[in-house]
Amino acid sequence: MSAKSTVKKSTMKQSDLFGSxxxxxxxxxxxxKCVLFLCAFISVATTVGIIFxxxxxxxxxxxxxxxxxxxxxxxxxxxxxxxxxLFNEKHFGVLPLLAGTFLIAGIAALIxxxxxxxxxxYLREYASPRTRNVIKPTMELLAGIPTVVYGYFxxxxxxxxxxxxxxxxxxxxxxxxxxxxxxGIVVGIMILPMVSSLSEDALAAVPRGLREAGYALGSTKFxxxxxxxxxxxxxxxxxxxxxxxxxxxxxxxxxxxxxxMTPSMTLNPFSSVQTMTSYIVNATSGDAPTGTxxxxxxxxxxxxxxxxxxxxxxxxxIVVSRFREVYE
Amino acid sequence: MSLNQPDAEFESHLAFRNFLxxxxxxxxxxxxxxxxxxxxxxxxxxxxxxxxxxxWSFITNYDSRHPxxxxxxxxxxxxxxxxxxxxxxxxxxxxGAAVYLEEYTQNGWIKRFIxxxxxxxxxxxxxxxxxxxxxxxVRMFGLFGTKERVIELSLFVLTLEIPxxxxxxxxxxxxxxxxxxxxxxxxxxxESLRAVPSSIRHASYALAATRWQTxxxxxxxxxxxxxxxxxxxxxxxxxxxxxxxxxxGAxxxxxxTPGDIESPADLLRNPGSVAEVPFSEFTTLPIQIFNWVKLPxxxxxxxxxxxxxVLLIFLLVLNGVVIYVRNRFxxxxxx
Numbered sequence: 001m002s003a004k005s006t007v008k009k010s011t012m013k014q015s016d017l018f019g020s021x022x023x024x025x026x027x028x029x030x031x032x033k034c035v036l037f038l039c040a041f042i043s044v045a046t047t048v049g050i051i052f053x054x055x056x057x058x059x060x061x062x063x064x065x066x067x068x069x070x071x072x073x074x075x076x077x078x079x080x081x082x083x084x085x086l087f088n089e090k091h092f093g094v095l096p097l098l099a100g101t102f103l104i105a106g107i108a109a110l111i112x113x114x115x116x117x118x119x120x121x122y123l124r125e126y127a128s129p130r131t132r133n134v135i136k137p138t139m140e141l142l143a144g145i146p147t148v149v150y151g152y153f154x155x156x157x158x159x160x161x162x163x164x165x166x167x168x169x170x171x172x173x174x175x176x177x178x179x180x181x182x183x184g185i186v187v188g189i190m191i192l193p194m195v196s197s198l199s200e201d202a203l204a205a206v207p208r209g210l211r212e213a214g215y216a217l218g219s220t221k222f223x224x225x226x227x228x229x230x231x232x233x234x235x236x237x238x239x240x241x242x243x244x245x246x247x248x249x250x251x252x253x254x255x256x257x258x259x260x261m262t263p264s265m266t267l268n269p270f271s272s273v274q275t276m277t278s279y280i281v282n283a284t285s286g287d288a289p290t291g292t293x294x295x296x297x298x299x300x301x302x303x304x305x306x307x308x309x310x311x312x313x314x315x316x317x318i319v320v321s322r323f324r325e326v327y328e
Numbered sequence: 329m330s331l332n333q334p335d336a337e338f339e340s341h342l343a344f345r346n347f348l349x350x351x352x353x354x355x356x357x358x359x360x361x362x363x364x365x366x367x368x369x370x371x372x373x374x375x376x377x378x379x380x381x382x383x384w385s386f387i388t389n390y391d392s393r394h395p396x397x398x399x400x401x402x403x404x405x406x407x408x409x410x411x412x413x414x415x416x417x418x419x420x421x422x423x424g425a426a427v428y429l430e431e432y433t434q435n436g437w438i439k440r441f442i443x444x445x446x447x448x449x450x451x452x453x454x455x456x457x458x459x460x461x462x463x464x465x466v467r468m469f470g471l472f473g474t475k476e477r478v479i480e481l482s483l484f485v486l487t488l489e490i491p492x493x494x495x496x497x498x499x500x501x502x503x504x505x506x507x508x509x510x511x512x513x514x515x516x517x518x519e520s521l522r523a524v525p526s527s528i529r530h531a532s533y534a535l536a537a538t539r540w541q542t543x544x545x546x547x548x549x550x551x552x553x554x555x556x557x558x559x560x561x562x563x564x565x566x567x568x569x570x571x572x573x574x575x576x577g578a579x580x581x582x583x584x585t586p587g588d589i590e591s592p593a594d595l596l597r598n599p600g601s602v603a604e605v606p607f608s609e610f611t612t613l614p615i616q617i618f619n620w621v622k623l624p625x626x627x628x629x630x631x632x633x634x635x636x637x638v639l640l641i642f643l644l645v646l647n648g649v650v651i652y653v654r655n656r657f658x659x660x661x662x663x
Contacts, residue, residue: 025538028540029538029539029540032540033428033432033540035424036424036425036427036428036432037428037432038424039420039421039422039424039425039428040424040425040428040429040442040514042421042425042507042510043425043442043445043446043449043510043511043514044441044442044445046449046460046507046510047445047448047449049460049464050452050456050457050460053459053460053463053464054456054459057463063469063470114359115359115362115363116359118355118356118359118360119356119359119360119362119363121356122353122356122357122359122360123360125356126353126356126357127357127360135360135364138364138367139363139364141367141647142363142366142367144564144565144568144643144647145370145568145640145643146567146568146569146570146614146639146643147568147570147571148568148570148614148617148618148621148636149370149374149568149617149636149639149640150370151618151621152374152617152621152629152632152633152636153370153373153374155621156373156377156629156633157369157370157373189363189366189370192363192366193363196360196363220345220346220348220349221349221352221353222345222348222349222352222353223345223349225352226352243451246451247451249453250452250453250454250455250456251453252453252454252455252570252571253570253571253614253618256618257618257621257622277453277455277571280455280458280459280575281455281571281574281575284458284462284574284575284577290467290470291470298459299459302455302456302459305453305455305456306452306453306456309451309452309453310448310451310452312451313447313448313451314448317444317447
């Protein structure tokens, strides 16, 4: 603080020296500050833009065409169990898409959360620094692979070489070519590095002293990890889970390629489902003319998706700020 | 019972606990290797599918109905130009925003508001940015009706013919991707600005430098390597992005490169064609992959695998550059 006030004084003296309040330097400084502010303001403008675009096409219309929810009631949107906007007999019920989305996000979470948490514990509590330095960058590579590649992987490897032999030939389920399970598995692999690196950050924030106190009382590594470190880092871990699930919900390409495009209310992981994101992709590829209800259904779905992911992100921020154990 | 003779119950209990600890460690280790294993299997299966399909004509051919003749020329140039323009838009704005937040604002409500906004933007699914780009850049809210106009803008040597609304052009795609990666770039740049010790700033102020002079000559040069790392990581994310580009309507089948530049030699021969690039239609590598994966002819699966390899090599090179930059500059900077 004191440094800042000195700075101000020195610039004031300088302007006195050069005589004018409106010297060239002073004006340039102000101009630069304004330009930089505009740069920072673009991020706010983006948020406003997203909300404006989604709301004007789906809730209140500004143009001549009525908005989505002015033609389809909110009650129908959330209770109707059929989603057939591209058929002659149109039904706009978001439930099948929500079911598909949460089925895939659930399978992904089932894979990514336990494995991610276990690997973060391994990296932080068990592994030597050398092993950690090898494994962490490799896991980050996994996070850097484009999502289309994961979709391809689900289609050519996971379904024919993992799911079909185990669940169809061995256990007698009927596995479709496009199915929720393969999409869920690859999305799980995709969000795994995120879970493990964010959880590891949370574990790293637990002070050494707590662990050593545990060991001094005769605890084993297992006791220290599960009874001391995990509870102490729980808020960060829960936040990482929420962020990862929100990412799985918003995931698009892998799901579009691997899960197919049949909107259905099913919990069967081996059948084809459609998610909110894959509906948006399929509908835009199909060239729905602007102003029609099919076109606006895109925005209604995008708004739903935006609200769900935003809620999860905000929740994770609340978890971190409200329940964090602060040491030192 | 004396202290020197622990009872049998305690002994067996301790043995069990030690066993539990070891077993837990093994479970955790297996989990860690699971993701490495997944990576290896993924790369192996893609390479296996691609073997025999990746050759020089694959790089220099356009897409084709015949899988043997299909190539990634259009996608490769499309991706390159898209990334080039995304970088041009993102870097100044991202760094400018970071400088404003770190160097100009006090910890007031403005900073907190923008910061919260940034972290929420980073969590918005990329497909929503696609919808934003479609409405704002491609269609411009439909304000101009269905008729497309062309605004001619003369710069010194070039004339830019800007279509309004932008339509599905490289420009729309690059602007959409810029908005998408901007939060990542800003946050990364902020972190590297924060790592510059304040003594550097104070020394500069003490020599009567103004705030901008201090930033321009002292703070930015020392924060640059960290910023570069963040930018390149964000760019490599943008290269793989498919969903927003599919939403804004990027074509899947294009038999022309942006600006008709097919090789670096064309670029030298006719530099003026660069002016047409932002307003050309385009396709990108990930979009071509998506398109081929969807085709029923199973030979196209091999074509898709080959283009995935091209994409991954591209990304690997970029990541290599990040590691090189990080190591190179970190050694030189000592506070």
